[in-house]
Amino acid sequence: MRRAAELAFWAAAAAGWFLLPSQHLLLNEIAIMALFALSLDLVQGYAGIVSLGHAAFFGAGAYTSGLLAVAGYGDPLLGLVLAALAAAALGFATSFLVLRGSDLTRLMVTLSVSLMLFELANRLPGLTGGADGLQGMVVGPVLGRFEFDMLGAVAHGYSLAVLFVLFLLARRVMGSTFGLSVRAVKGNALRAAAIGIPVNARLVAVYTLAAAYAGAAGALLAQTTQFVSLDVLAFHRSAEVLLTLVIGGTGYLYGGIIGAILFRTAQSFLSELTPEYWQFWMGLAFVVLVMVGRERILALPQAALARLRGRR
Amino acid sequence: MLTILFDGIAYGMLLFVLAVGLSVTLGVMNVINLAHGAFAMAGGYAAVVLVNRWGVPFLAALPLAALASAALGVVLERTLYVRVYRASHLDQVLFTIGLVFMSVAITSWSLGSQQVFIRLPDFLRARYEVFGVSVGAYRLLIIAVCGVLALGLQVVLVRTRFGARLRAAVDDPRVARGLGIDVSTLFTVSFAAGSGLAGLGGALGAEILGLDPSFPLKFMVYFLIVVTVGGSAGITGPFCAALLLGVADVVGKYYVPSLGAFVIYTVMIVVLLVRPQGLFAPRGGR
Numbered sequence: 001m002r003r004a005a006e007l008a009f010w011a012a013a014a015a016g017w018f019l020l021p022s023q024h025l026l027l028n029e030i031a032i033m034a035l036f037a038l039s040l041d042l043v044q045g046y047a048g049i050v051s052l053g054h055a056a057f058f059g060a061g062a063y064t065s066g067l068l069a070v071a072g073y074g075d076p077l078l079g080l081v082l083a084a085l086a087a088a089a090l091g092f093a094t095s096f097l098v099l100r101g102s103d104l105t106r107l108m109v110t111l112s113v114s115l116m117l118f119e120l121a122n123r124l125p126g127l128t129g130g131a132d133g134l135q136g137m138v139v140g141p142v143l144g145r146f147e148f149d150m151l152g153a154v155a156h157g158y159s160l161a162v163l164f165v166l167f168l169l170a171r172r173v174m175g176s177t178f179g180l181s182v183r184a185v186k187g188n189a190l191r192a193a194a195i196g197i198p199v200n201a202r203l204v205a206v207y208t209l210a211a212a213y214a215g216a217a218g219a220l221l222a223q224t225t226q227f228v229s230l231d232v233l234a235f236h237r238s239a240e241v242l243l244t245l246v247i248g249g250t251g252y253l254y255g256g257i258i259g260a261i262l263f264r265t266a267q268s269f270l271s272e273l274t275p276e277y278w279q280f281w282m283g284l285a286f287v288v289l290v291m292v293g294r295e296r297i298l299a300l301p302q303a304a305l306a307r308l309r310g311r312r
Numbered sequence: 313m314l315t316i317l318f319d320g321i322a323y324g325m326l327l328f329v330l331a332v333g334l335s336v337t338l339g340v341m342n343v344i345n346l347a348h349g350a351f352a353m354a355g356g357y358a359a360v361v362l363v364n365r366w367g368v369p370f371l372a373a374l375p376l377a378a379l380a381s382a383a384l385g386v387v388l389e390r391t392l393y394v395r396v397y398r399a400s401h402l403d404q405v406l407f408t409i410g411l412v413f414m415s416v417a418i419t420s421w422s423l424g425s426q427q428v429f430i431r432l433p434d435f436l437r438a439r440y441e442v443f444g445v446s447v448g449a450y451r452l453l454i455i456a457v458c459g460v461l462a463l464g465l466q467v468v469l470v471r472t473r474f475g476a477r478l479r480a481a482v483d484d485p486r487v488a489r490g491l492g493i494d495v496s497t498l499f500t501v502s503f504a505a506g507s508g509l510a511g512l513g514g515a516l517g518a519e520i521l522g523l524d525p526s527f528p529l530k531f532m533v534y535f536l537i538v539v540t541v542g543g544s545a546g547i548t549g550p551f552c553a554a555l556l557l558g559v560a561d562v563v564g565k566y567y568v569p570s571l572g573a574f575v576i577y578t579v580m581i582v583v584l585l586v587r588p589q590g591l592f593a594p595r596g597g598r
Contacts, residue, residue: 044402050401050402050405052405097581097585100585103344103401103402104338104344104401104540105540105584107344107401107405108536108537108540108580108584109581109584109585111533111536112533112577112580112581113577113581115533115577116574116577116578119574119577120574235529236529239409239413242405242406242409243406246402246406277417277420277421278417279413279414279416279417280413280414280417280418280421282410282413283409283410283411283412283413283414283415283416283417284410284414285410286406286407286409286410286411286413287392287407287410287411287414289406289410290396290399290403290404290406290407290410291392291395291407
């Protein structure tokens, strides 16, 4: 039953490519956002680390693939892999900073790491283009065959495929004993340690993995839009992905994807309505979500799903 | 050199007044309030509207701005904040980020998105030579006002009954409640005072800090640094932290502008790792 629902979900995502040709650009962004939120879910939902600076890894990935494309290494898959590796290296290095301390400490540390990267990108205009953004990216065709087009059909397909593959990987990893032990650490680090789980090693591993995912998401954005700006490292990107994840629900892999669909659809609707002030509605969404209670809102679709299953 | 130091001290004092309310929020109710800057911005904009549009004298506008922010603080505390005290830190972060985004959008909608300047009276534009150091009257006023406020706060906190209750509540809210201290009223009052001080700081520092709708986002980190580095026990810690931060920031930006804000972020990460309770907090505290 569960497998059928999952198949239906991905079939719908694939059908979107054929049935909504006018929405390729939006759907491409949703796929990227979904991958980014999936990455945050690994940190936040599975490992229980509150992060306000996840854009650091997204930006690291985006700049890595962007710089590669500028330097002439325009193959998308090569850029994707190297971007993920670069972000993973950054994640590994900074993971030791979030091992200790309370939620507040972790918030501050993740926030300042992302702000430092933002400053770094801002201060190195020779390398990153500074505030003007990275110019002159030449991205080659995917797999040497599919050239990126104006309508975004290839971009959409590419991002969706990457999302699907990385999702399957995450599903496999988080369903393994490794994933279970990460959840145990979130539940109670002390008890997890007492039954022999190496707590710090698990946190470092999952943080690094999540950083790689975020880096891949950043690389997708850079390659499909052929542009990287400081925006990829900005604070509001970290806040947005947090909202995306929370809308969809933390702690299960589809949360980020569902959140991305809801969030980006609402965002494109609202920003058409009030282009300048859609931030207000985003803020309001945060406040309402907390006031009403995240669990209660999330319980609605789950209850509906349960009823649906019961009927079948 | 001394002029830069002087500017740094003025900046640090300002940061202290802006952030001290946050340390109460964090200390007493253990709420991560990222929206503290929104109150400062409210005060700043209130002063701008009062002075520039209605012709209120600058010095009279300062207390009015503080009152406006304090009133806003009471309303939001009673209606919204009160519900997130028991929520998880993630919820608190989401909620206060939401407030920040809303305040940014509301401000740019109602007052425009460009930076605004407050019309300073002429006597504040003067500069004096004191022992060979060039001193601006405006920064002198900032130091004087903030210094008096810091002293006043210290006296209130240490000498009065209210201060004793507040310290008790910071130390252990549950026991304080058990002793019959009305912690929630206490908290409303201190939240209002903290917002009011932030508003005063925003109004006073509008010229130095630069006032535009993204103010709460820009200074969020600075406030958090003051509080996390200074610790939330007492006001001496945040005061020293704010002074250090102010001087380091001004000196750093003057001498090594290419490094930008790096020094500060690095110092903060190191401090957080070495002393998670804050640089000036007594060891063995909560």
